[in-house]
Amino acid sequence: MTPPQKPKKQPFETAQFDDEALHGRHDPALPVYQEKGEPFEGNSEMPFALFVAVVFLAFGMGVYLTRYSFDFDFFIYDHNKHLILDAGSIKEEVWDPLVQGEKIFKKNCTQCHQTTGLGVPGSYPPLAGSSWLLGIDAIPVRVLLKGLEGPIEVEKAQFNGAMPTFGTKFSDKQIAAVLSYVRQAWGNAAPAVQEGTVTQIRQALGDRSRVFSATELMSVK
Amino acid sequence: MNNPTMTLSQMTLSQIDRSLKGSGIFFVSWACIWLLVGTLFALITSIKLQYPPFLSGYEWFTFGRVRAAHLNVVAYGWVNNALFAVGLWVMARLCKSPVRHKGMLYVAGSFWNLGLLLGVGGIFMGHNSAVEWLEMPTYVSPLLAVAYVLIGAWGVLAFWHRESDHVYVSQWYLLAAFFWFPWLYTIVQMLIFFTPMQGVMQSITHWWFAHNVLGLWMTPICVAIVYYILPKVLGKPIHSYYLSVVGFWSLALFYNWAGMHHLIGGPIPVWMISAGIVGSIMMFVPVIVTAINHHITAMGSLRDIWNSPSLRFIVFGAMNYTLSSAFGSLMALRSFNKITHFTHFTVGHAHHGAYGFVTMVLFGGIYFMLPRLLNREWPSAGLIRMHFWCCSSGIILMVVALSIGGWFQGLKMNNPNIPFLDIVRFTLPYLHARTLAGLLLLCGHVAFVVNVVWMLRGSYVRSETGPTLLSPVPNSGGL
Incomplete structure (x- = not known):
């Protein structure tokens, strides 16, 4: 590689301009003169x-x-x-409450109750073996429809949190499915929840907006 | 004429070159700025993939924004400015007619680069859309659309006033591209942003557009540049007019369908995907026909090609056009796509086409055009050599690393027993190789831009007269 050379700088007034430079014409050494003719195509088949x-x-x-x-x-x-x-x-897709219930559970419940159903000690109560869940179905149906808040004792452990309400998010059929699933998973063996039961309780509760407390649930028959 | 050796056609060419001098410099300067900026964004993006905490404290430099900024800056800043400059110049020269209404080009160029500045700023501020290749916020699209239409109209105008009898193959491609792209851009803006369609129709329009940016805009102009400069520098005719005809019409017919292969496995009617696959496979026809045409033309002139800065880049680019298109056609097959889709293989392929082919051809085009616009030779053959070796080795390293890494990544992702994070860890060495490749490309780009700046300032002239060649072996002339 040859080192580039700087051209001599001349002040404008004394710079030498010839015709070619003034008219911007091409010097024969410059590219346009060196190029070959414009391209064209051959006729090979x-x-x-x-x-x-x-x-x-x-x-x-x-x-x-x-x-x-x-x-x-x-x-x-x-x-x-x-x-x-x-x-x-x-x-028509066959509606298997246990299959659909598992899907709903995995999407909505496992963040707190965990896939094992054991909850998180001290924060979220377990579902596996919980007498609240496995007793009469009217209690868990109410919890899902309207939510649950405040201190509660589950299998001899104290919790004080809030369970959100799912009554507006899920249909009666879906609530019955997810409850049937959790009542029979992880060794639980309570009977399935019927869609009709959920419908009945929903109607009975009407437009109640308060969430349930543990003491209130204990009086449910 | 003062100079008896100057023929009439050389006078015309000289006049055309002078008529495009200002706008050519304008577009090339912007292209160089965007090239460096885009390379920096690319490096930031690449480093983030191997080391996520890098710059993660700044909202502006989160991955989603830098990656989008990189894509838009290199595709619309570097490639398009360079395409405008070289494409219009080749068109004007082949039409044997100096440019009319030069002012329009400055208006178009200002709209374009202003739109791009605002658009890239918008991306960094988080105003970007979620549509790949169209991330720039919608408030700049009118500016860009006007610029496209003006450039397209100008290209058509140059053709309208042509004084040549024969219409050469490069002119077909250029004329078609000047019609196709403004059409693609305005249609996609209308159907996705201004009067949006429903659901998957947006994805269909989106990939029809995104694939055609490469297929019906960058590719035809770059093929036109190869068709112009290859025979021009070698002083030989293009091998066959008939092959050129088959190549052009098969590209026009099939490329438009190919975008649908991006949606294989997606929720769109299967006939559209099948038609997209057929279009992609049929792309073998224009690619092979063009490759044969170029190859036979170039045969026997290897030394000239190696010595000429423009041809070294252009032939490298043309070879990669054949290779990347062949891979692209294979990637459209369902069985192949099942492995490569959503992997680094696709990223490698995108760079193979947009860099290995398009960018290298544009470098070659600028190496040929700029001395003619400026009446000045390239200041340093050493910098051109450095540019070539950095860029060619960089892009080969990037494509090979990402293709191998992406292929095995795809195989592993199809195996449900391998945890996802293990696959991410597996790709790390390949991502490191990509960053290294990016550094090589950056070195090459700096060499190129330094050479351009020296040339524009005229601060260095070479001692010998005659074109800057890459070898001391005397050459019969040309560049």
């Missing part, structure tokens, strides 16, 4: 083998499109035709 390859590729892709376009149906969503959105043929 497309190689036959390439033509054949293109035809085969186009044919193959045509077959692919025919196979996987499904007549350009807007309601087919995957190439195995497993996901078809068609109002006429959708099968």
Whole structure:
């Protein structure tokens, strides 16, 4: 690499300008003179083998499109035709309260009660083996519908927290499902909660806005 | 004429070069600024991925903002300014007609770069949208749209006033791109932001646009630049007119569909994805046809290519066009996409196309154009050599590291027994390699910008007359 050289600087008045420089014309040493003519194309034909390859590729892709376009149906969503959105043929999904209840529980309850159902000692009461949960179903249904606040003793341990209300978030069917799940998970063996029970209690409570306290729940029959 | 050796066509070329001098310098200067800024943002983003606490105390430099800023600055700041400069210049030269209404170009350029400054500022302030490639806040899109339309209109105007009889292959690509891109940009802005469509239709429009930024804007202009400079410097005709025709029309026909392969596995009607896959695979046709056309033209002139700064970059770029497009077509296949989707493989592929191909071709274009606009040679062959070696080794390292890392990352992510964090740890060495590659690219960019600044200031002139070549071996002329 040759070291770059600085041009001599001349004050403007004494600088020598010739015609070429003044008119900004090109010096023969400059790039435009050194370049070759403007480009153009030759007339060689497309190689036959390439033509054949293109035809085969186009044919193959045509077959692919025919196979996987499904007549350009807007309601087919995957190439195995497993996901078809068609109002006429959708099968009613079987509602298994235990399966649905587990889904609801995992989404909404595990932050406090944990996936083990054991809660967090000192902060959140356990559900596994809790007599509040496993006794008459009217108590847990009320807790879910309207919430629970204040001191409570669960299996000989003291808690003082707040359980949010889920009555507005979930339907009667969903509340019955999640309660049925927790009443039968982790070794719990209480009977399932019926949707009708939840409906009945919801109607009885009406538009009550107060949350329940432990003492109030103890009087529930 | 004072100089008897100057032919009429050389006079015309000289006039055209002079008519584009001001706007060319304007666009190239902005491109250089954005190039350095964009590289810095890229490095910050890359370091954050291997060391998350880096700069995390500043809201402005959170990952989501810096990454978006990097993408927009390099794509719309560096690439587009350089495309405007070189693309318009090639168009004007091939039309054999000096530029009319030069002022319009400054208006367009000012709108563009002002829009970009506001847009990138908006991204840092958290006004960005969540649509990749369109993160700049909607209040700058009218500015950018006006700039696009003006540039596009100017390109069409240059073609309208052409004085050449024959329309050369580069002109087809340029004319098409000048129509395509303003159309793509205004449509996507309307359908996603100003009168938004419902649900997945937005994703479909989004990926139709995002893939076509590369496919119907950057690619055609860069292919046009290769088609212009390769035969020009070598002084040979392009191998075959017929191959050029097949290449152009197959690109125009198939590229538009390819964007749908970004949505494989997504909740959109399967026929759209199948059509996208077919479009992507059919992209083998324009890519291979163009590659053969360029390859046969270049055959037998390896020494000239190696000695010419512009051709060294342009041939490197053209080779990467073939490679990255071939990988892109494969990535559209369902079985391949299942592994590479949502991995670093895709990031490597994006850089392969946008850097290995587009940016390298633009460097080559600027190395050829700027001496003609300024009537001055490049000050330092050493800096050009450094630029080439840093950028070529940097981009090869980045693409290889991210492709290997991304491939195994994809295989591991498809195995539900491997914990996610183990996979994140597994990718770390590859991310380190990417940062190293980024540093190499930064060195190359600094060498390039220093050379441009020296050239613009005219503070250094080379001792010998004649073009700056990369080898002492005498050359028959040209650059």
